[in-house]
Amino acid sequence: MIETHLEVDASGLMCPLPLLRLKKALMEMSSRETVKIITTDPAAHLDFGVYCQQAGHQIIEFIKHADSIIFYVQKK
Secondary structure: OOOOOEEEEEOOOOOOHHHHHHHHHHHOOOOOOEEEEEEOOOOHHHHHHHHHHHHOOEEEEEEEOOOOEEEEEEOO
């Protein structure tokens, strides 16, 4: 089980809103803390992947369900 410090539900939102919610959450967090973000946007993995690579954050894990994707992102 991954310890999270913040949870964001971006279900029903399409690009770029899930990414904007992730960015906002990370701005509120301290270094090395982890956010759990739930999304239904099928392209979120692309947006999150590029953003995290550029900003230095780490996607610890992502879990695909039939109707959603859960990402665990650790702030650098």
